[in-house]
Amino acid sequence: MITLITVLIVIAAIALILIVLVQNSKGGGLSSGFSSSNAIMGVRKTTDFLEKATWGLAGFIMVMSIVCVMLKPKASSALQPEIGAPAPVNTNAPDLSTTLPTIPSNTPAAPANEPTTPPAE
Template identity: 40%
Template sequence: MSFTIFLALIIIVCFLLILTIMVQNPKSGGLSSSFGGGGQMGGVKNTTDFLEKTTWVLGGTLIALILFSTLSFNNGTGGSKLVDENAAPAIVKDAPAKQATTPATKPADSAK
């Protein structure tokens, strides 16, 4: 149950992170170019700072959610559940063994 909640939160954070990165433009474009002058409320510099900080916060949140979901998936044991120790070992059938072929020998003449 809690893993499902973490998964939903991870998807939401990923979507927000994608939006935040797509809005940014490293060459003074993007959302910050739509504001004309520096005298406007928010300004260009503040917009880029806000988007950069938002990207870092969302990235850190994503990493934390992934780590916590891993603990939730393992039920807090910290061990891997990829291999079940209680399962019966698999039976592997080998290819049929080839019989050694030896040259046919003549039966010993016992009548001599």
């Protein structure tokens, strides 16, 4: 059901994008193509239709988004820790935060005061 609502939201969003692109901010756009007054829908009716379609699609997207959130299955409270509660500790994993790397006993350690490379001349 959520997938169907999501698909409807995407289709409505694409239609809204197309309708907004057809409109012109100065009142032209698609309605400017109808120069004669005996057209099927007049200039004024085309502008009214595009404006109503814009508001209708925006409202549809808003309502469907709210419905999609309401239909989303809620996670059980046993899986989510409460706010302020300490995180559960995994006792099977070793604690590596306090261990230091060890140097194998068969490798000689270089003295700290001797340079490892000869000085450049």
